[in-house]
Amino acid sequence: MAEPIFPRLALIGIGLIGSSIAHAARRAGATSHIAISTRTPQTLKRAEELGLGQSYHLDPAEAAYGADCIIASVPVGASEAVAKAIAPALKPGAIVSDVGSVKQSVIRQMAPHLPAGVHFVPAHPVAGTEYSGPDAGFAALFDRRWCILTPPEGTDPAAVETLGKFWTALGANVETMSPNHHDLVLAITSHVPHLIAYNIVGTAADLETVTQSEVMKFSAGGFRDFTRIAASDPTMWRDVFLHNREAVLEMLGRFNEDLASLQRAIRWGDGEALFNLFTRTRAIRRGIVAAGQETAAPDFGRQPTKT
Amino acid sequence: MAEPIFPRLALIGIGLIGSSIAHAARRAGATSHIAISTRTPQTLKRAEELGLGQSYHLDPAEAAYGADCIIASVPVGASEAVAKAIAPALKPGAIVSDVGSVKQSVIRQMAPHLPAGVHFVPAHPVAGTEYSGPDAGFAALFDRRWCILTPPEGTDPAAVETLGKFWTALGANVETMSPNHHDLVLAITSHVPHLIAYNIVGTAADLETVTQSEVMKFSAGGFRDFTRIAASDPTMWRDVFLHNREAVLEMLGRFNEDLASLQRAIRWGDGEALFNLFTRTRAIRRGIVAAGQETAAPDFGRQPTKT
Numbered sequence: 001m002a003e004p005i006f007p008r009l010a011l012i013g014i015g016l017i018g019s020s021i022a023h024a025a026r027r028a029g030a031t032s033h034i035a036i037s038t039r040t041p042q043t044l045k046r047a048e049e050l051g052l053g054q055s056y057h058l059d060p061a062e063a064a065y066g067a068d069c070i071i072a073s074v075p076v077g078a079s080e081a082v083a084k085a086i087a088p089a090l091k092p093g094a095i096v097s098d099v100g101s102v103k104q105s106v107i108r109q110m111a112p113h114l115p116a117g118v119h120f121v122p123a124h125p126v127a128g129t130e131y132s133g134p135d136a137g138f139a140a141l142f143d144r145r146w147c148i149l150t151p152p153e154g155t156d157p158a159a160v161e162t163l164g165k166f167w168t169a170l171g172a173n174v175e176t177m178s179p180n181h182h183d184l185v186l187a188i189t190s191h192v193p194h195l196i197a198y199n200i201v202g203t204a205a206d207l208e209t210v211t212q213s214e215v216m217k218f219s220a221g222g223f224r225d226f227t228r229i230a231a232s233d234p235t236m237w238r239d240v241f242l243h244n245r246e247a248v249l250e251m252l253g254r255f256n257e258d259l260a261s262l263q264r265a266i267r268w269g270d271g272e273a274l275f276n277l278f279t280r281t282r283a284i285r286r287g288i289v290a291a292g293q294e295t296a297a298p299d300f301g302r303q304p305t306k307t
Numbered sequence: 308m309a310e311p312i313f314p315r316l317a318l319i320g321i322g323l324i325g326s327s328i329a330h331a332a333r334r335a336g337a338t339s340h341i342a343i344s345t346r347t348p349q350t351l352k353r354a355e356e357l358g359l360g361q362s363y364h365l366d367p368a369e370a371a372y373g374a375d376c377i378i379a380s381v382p383v384g385a386s387e388a389v390a391k392a393i394a395p396a397l398k399p400g401a402i403v404s405d406v407g408s409v410k411q412s413v414i415r416q417m418a419p420h421l422p423a424g425v426h427f428v429p430a431h432p433v434a435g436t437e438y439s440g441p442d443a444g445f446a447a448l449f450d451r452r453w454c455i456l457t458p459p460e461g462t463d464p465a466a467v468e469t470l471g472k473f474w475t476a477l478g479a480n481v482e483t484m485s486p487n488h489h490d491l492v493l494a495i496t497s498h499v500p501h502l503i504a505y506n507i508v509g510t511a512a513d514l515e516t517v518t519q520s521e522v523m524k525f526s527a528g529g530f531r532d533f534t535r536i537a538a539s540d541p542t543m544w545r546d547v548f549l550h551n552r553e554a555v556l557e558m559l560g561r562f563n564e565d566l567a568s569l570q571r572a573i574r575w576g577d578g579e580a581l582f583n584l585f586t587r588t589r590a591i592r593r594g595i596v597a598a599g600q601e602t603a604a605p606d607f608g609r610q611p612t613k614t
Binding site for chain 2: 101126127128129130131136140143144145146148175184185186188189190191192193194195196197198199200201202203204205206207209210212213214215216217218219220221222223224225226227228229230231232234235237238239241242245248249251252254255256258259262263265266267269271274275277278279280281282284285286287288290291293294295297298299300301302303304
């Protein structure tokens with residue numbers, strides 16, 4: 001049996017992503033000891049009941065002590081507190097990483113607190129579901145999804161390579177890019193989509209002319225799709241928007257410009273403009289299916305619901 | 308064996324919805340003869356190869372001749388042409404219906420051409436997938452979905468009841484509402500969601516700072532969900548927006564107002580406003596799942612993709 005990539009792995013935060021890392025790392029034999037730390041005693045107890053690790057700690061420093069790799073899986077706004085808490089416990093040569101959906105802010109928050117001799121390799125596995133907490137995780141979450149590494153300039157390439165091997169072992173494809181570019185890419189592929197999903201669900205809930213009951217009953221016309229990502233963890237997403245403000249506002253500006261133009265096409269009956277856009281967008285989905293990032297099954301392969 | 312609800316059923320248009328009606332009506336034993344008409348010889352031939360009906364006609368009047376119920380399943384902009392074409396062939400007491408996602412316009416287009424003694428009961432089954440054409444249909448499409456009937460004032464209640472029975476036999480729940488209210492409800496539950504999905508896919512495709520390849524690779528962060536409905540039939544959706552202009556613009560105005568407020572919350576770092584909205588929207592999804600209109604399986608129960 002091969003040596004595990006990280007004999008001791010510390011997971012700080014054990015929600016959907018943290019617990020999925022635990023499942024996937026065990027599946028891969030990528031570690032022999034998972035030390036888990038989380039903020040509340042209830043969640044820590046639940047992680048233990050689920051058998052997600054080998055040791056359980058309320059103090060993140062205790063979990064990080066002696067670990068070969070420490071992964072923070074917390075809302076991005078909590079990154080600095082984690083870095084401060086674990087810094088004194090880190091052993092030389094340890095790799096510190098995270099899973100945050102925003103990278104420049106996480107680097108600004110964590111890097112200043114990490115001691116010399118420790119490798120900081122921020123990461124972002126682009127995967128998830130609308131569920132949260134330690135019960136929501138599963139080993140296959142990262143299979144064939146992309147994990148983006150955004151090492152700051154000057155990071156030891158060997159540490160980047162080792163963390164890349166770890167994510168590959170967990171089932172992911174690995175790509176490296178600059179933190180700045182990551183934040184732009186994710187603003188359009190993830191953050192703005194979440195924002196407009198949250199927004200339309202809010203708009204629908206607040207109408208006076210259409211009842212909430214009607215919105216729910218007739219949601220199969222398209223609306224229900226948006227409610228999935230609008231059911232994602234509120235704390236995580238609040239932090240994403242607060243910490244990737246510039247890129248989100250930039251992409252949102254583009255979205256608004258384009259929407260204003262569509263709105264005008266509707267008002268003035270410009271069917272050709274509508275038809276052209278609606279034809280162009282089909283190709284993007286075909287590309288996503290071809291890239292292995294989406295099922296070709298109609299309606300996501302969603303099964304009929306029961307009543 | 309019970310008498311079929313409509314011994315002869317004419318389907319004008321045999322795309323996703325028309326072909327699903329054919330499958331579901333056969334499954335239910337709701338008809339003994341399906342007469343199919345569609346605009347192009349190729350599609351008509353394909354419908355025949357698939358065995359969707361008992362007779363096949365390029366002339367809609369031929370299909371409608373002697374039919375107990377005639378259902379137009381065409382882009383809403385083609386409704387008037389269908390009404391004109393079938394009018395001379397309609398037998399007294401026949402029920403004429405449709406499946407359009409807009410009701411006031413369809414009524415304005417069709418009602419003036421239909422002869423006295425024929426019952427016009429517009430309908431809208433709120434169901435679909437992102438696929439189009441006669442191969443895309445399946446019998447279970449309407450199961451537990453809502454079919455909305457919008458009879459104009461003065462419509463014979465017996466005809467409304469008969470059409471309701473037909474849709475119930477096809478697996479749907481049936482509700483009646485005014486055409487005006489229908490168009491408002493669908494603007495928020497279907498039309499505006501499609502519009503913003505088309506829009507964001509277009510925005511993402513046009514960026515210079517992020518490549519299309521990156522958009523596709525990292526789409527699992529949320530974006531890919533939007534590409535499904537943005538892959539819907541371009542002609543059908545062009546017509547929806549052109550024919551439900553007022554309700555769409557009204558709902559879009561509300562969406563834009565709310566989005567401007569969210570944008571401001573991001574710019575000014577108002578985490579509380581974001582958190583409150585993101586918490587409220589979770590409840591709507593729970594309601595949709597409870598209403599039997601959505602699966603509770605994480606990520607729509609979407610299966611992992613292969614590469």
